[in-house]
Structure formats: C-alpha cells, structure tokens
Amino acid sequence: MSPVNEEKPHSTGLHQLDIETGKIVTEWKFEKDGADITMRDIANDSKGAQLDPSGSTFLGWDDNRLFAGHQFARGTNFQCFASTGDGSIVVGSLDGRIRLYSINSMRQAKTAFPGLGSPTTHVDVTFDGKWILGTADTYVILICSLFTDKDGKTKTGFNGRMGNKIAAPRLLKLTPLDSHLAGARNKFRNAQFSWVTENGKQERHLVATVGKFSVIWNFQQVMNGSHECYRNQEGLKSCYCYKIVLKDDSIVDSRFMHDKYAVTDSPEAPLVIATPMKVSSFSISSRR
Structure with a gap:
C-alpha cells in the first residue's frame, strides 16, 4: 500500500499496488462528510497485522489527527506512530514528546514522556509494550x-498513568x-526493534540507519541498567556498544525479517538492508 501524495507531504488517498505488475489494484479516499481528510502516512493497526490475511484495516496519521477519527489538541504536531501487539499506540511529536494511547481510549494519552529538545522522527515499540524506541537526528532514545x-x-504506561514514576531513559549514540x-x-x-509477533518472545536487537551505516545494538545489553557502558555516567546514560554494517551507498532502510524466516543454524531472522540499487540480507548471529 502507498499513500497518494502527488509530491505533497499530506495525502488524501491510498493506493494498493500489485507488486508484480506495478498496477493499482484498489484506491481509497480519506474523507469524512464529503470533505477530504489529509494524512501523512499509514501503518499497521497491530504489530503482526501483515501476517493476518483476514485483517483489512490500517491506521493513518496527520499532524494533529490519528485515523481513528478523534481530533486532538492543536500543537501536538504528531510526526510518527507505532502499535503494540494488542493495538495500543505510541506517538512521537515535533517537540520530542512521546505519548502512549491505550487501545481502549485514544482521546487522551495515558502517559506522555517529555522530549529532550529534538523532534521525534520515528518510533517503535516492543510487542508487549514494555519498551519504546524514539529516533531523533543525533540519538536514539530507549524508554521503559x-x-x-x-x-x-x-x-505499562499504555494501561496506566505513570505520572512521576517514569524511569530515566537510555540514549543510544555513535562514538x-x-x-x-x-x-x-x-x-x-527509523530505529526499530527486531520483529516479534508472539507473547512471551523477546526482541533481540535494535537497528537504526545513519547514512551508509546500519547500526545494531544488542537489546539485552542496552536495557540492562548495570551494563558496562553506563558505569561512571551521571544523568542520562548513553550506550556506545554496537555493531556497524557499512554499505557503499546511502542506506534507505534497515529492517529485521520475522522470526519465522530465521535460517536453520541461527536463532533469529536476518537483517535486510536496502540501498537505492540493491537489497541484501545476512544473519546477525554470524557477525562478531
């Protein structure tokens, strides 16, 4: 699926394309009461929606609106969102604030994490909703x-108000x-977790793109408060332990495939890296 943007940042419709032929199969319009509704982008309405052939819905977002149809306060400046396994939503904003919305109520955020001064350009969340990733220009923020x-x-902050019980986040940076x-x-x-769609399974890695770099962190390490990177650090703690995959061209995106596509000698799925002219994949566990 692809939003119809006609070279504009906001789209008023959606195309479903046949990948083999490149032809438009179905077209939708974003309208309410006969008036066009603009959307910046679309996403799945739950973490494993792409694997469910019976699913027929999706979510859309604009600066101050989620596709569910609830109008939000002016100035929220929504930039990105992602969904948990049960359909709860995390939304990133221009001011860096990250809001959590319960599947039962999207009119008001259950929890709002304050921004650090930089816009949040991308968010992701674990299947169980316990951990959140926010992408800013110079760092990735990991929030419990x-x-x-x-x-x-x-x-979790999706089903209860955290108030002053919000733990200090971790920052993931380059040296x-x-x-x-x-x-x-x-x-x-586009910092994101490896792809998990089952209860009881834990995401293994985080990946983000910077120019020609795909940067990979071990999730177990970075969420461990006693990790060696955090020793002797004051205030917000930063992790610099990562692997880099270097490509010849600027990377368009880096994503983990679903666990069911893991190769037989590996406990996890490959990482797929797309450049303007090539798509490649490899097993993370084979890299030291």
Missing part, C-alpha cells in the same frame, strides 16, 4: 514503560569517531 501503581501492580565517519549531514533514521 513499566511502573508499579499504588496497589503494587506492575503496569565521536563513528559520528565523524558517518558525516555531519547524516542523521539517525
């Missing part, structure tokens, strides 16, 4: 949404040398 409520129950090699004009883009 777990907290203990007044009754002693452990909840000064790698930042120099990546180039000052190249920014972090």
Whole structure:
C-alpha cells in the first residue's frame, strides 16, 4: 500500500499496488462528510497485522489527527506512530514528546514522556509494550514503560498513568569517531526493534540507519541498567556498544525479517538492508 501524495507531504488517498505488475489494484479516499481528510502516512493497526490475511484495516496519521477519527489538541504536531501487539499506540511529536494511547481510549494519552529538545522522527515499540524506541537526528532514545501503581501492580504506561514514576531513559549514540565517519549531514533514521509477533518472545536487537551505516545494538545489553557502558555516567546514560554494517551507498532502510524466516543454524531472522540499487540480507548471529 502507498499513500497518494502527488509530491505533497499530506495525502488524501491510498493506493494498493500489485507488486508484480506495478498496477493499482484498489484506491481509497480519506474523507469524512464529503470533505477530504489529509494524512501523512499509514501503518499497521497491530504489530503482526501483515501476517493476518483476514485483517483489512490500517491506521493513518496527520499532524494533529490519528485515523481513528478523534481530533486532538492543536500543537501536538504528531510526526510518527507505532502499535503494540494488542493495538495500543505510541506517538512521537515535533517537540520530542512521546505519548502512549491505550487501545481502549485514544482521546487522551495515558502517559506522555517529555522530549529532550529534538523532534521525534520515528518510533517503535516492543510487542508487549514494555519498551519504546524514539529516533531523533543525533540519538536514539530507549524508554521503559513499566511502573508499579499504588496497589503494587506492575503496569505499562499504555494501561496506566505513570505520572512521576517514569524511569530515566537510555540514549543510544555513535562514538565521536563513528559520528565523524558517518558525516555531519547524516542523521539517525527509523530505529526499530527486531520483529516479534508472539507473547512471551523477546526482541533481540535494535537497528537504526545513519547514512551508509546500519547500526545494531544488542537489546539485552542496552536495557540492562548495570551494563558496562553506563558505569561512571551521571544523568542520562548513553550506550556506545554496537555493531556497524557499512554499505557503499546511502542506506534507505534497515529492517529485521520475522522470526519465522530465521535460517536453520541461527536463532533469529536476518537483517535486510536496502540501498537505492540493491537489497541484501545476512544473519546477525554470524557477525562478531
């Protein structure tokens, strides 16, 4: 599926294309009461929606609107969103703020994480909703949404208000040398978790794109508060432990395939990297 944007940042429709022929199969219009509704982009309405052939819905977003039809306060400046396994939604904004909306109510965010001054250009969330990734130009922010409520129950920020119980996030950055090699004009883009669509399974890695780099972090390491990177750090702690996959051309996107496509000698699925002229994949577990 592809939004109809006619070289504009906001689209008023959606095309479904046949990949083999390149022809438009179906076309939808975003309208309400006869008036066009503009959308910036679309996404799945749950983490594993692409694998469910019976599913026929999707989500859309604009600066101050989610496709569910609820109008939000002016100034929210929504930029991106992602969904958990149960359909709850995390939304990133121009001011860097990250909001969590329950599947049961999208009119008001259950939790809002304050921004760090840079726009949030991309968000992702684990299947269980416990961890959130936000992408900014010079860093990736990892946020834990777990907290203990007044009754002693452990909840996520999607189904309870965290208030002052928000834990300090972790920042994922390039070292000064790698930042120099990546180039000052190249920014972090599309940080995301490896693809999990089952309860009880844990995402293994995080990946983001910077210019010709695909940057890969071990999720177990970065979410561990006692990880060696965090020792002797004050305030917001940053992790610099990662692997880099270098390509000859600027990378369009880097994504993990679903676990069911894992090769027989690997516990996890390959990473797929797309450049303007080539798509390649390889097993992360084979890289040291």
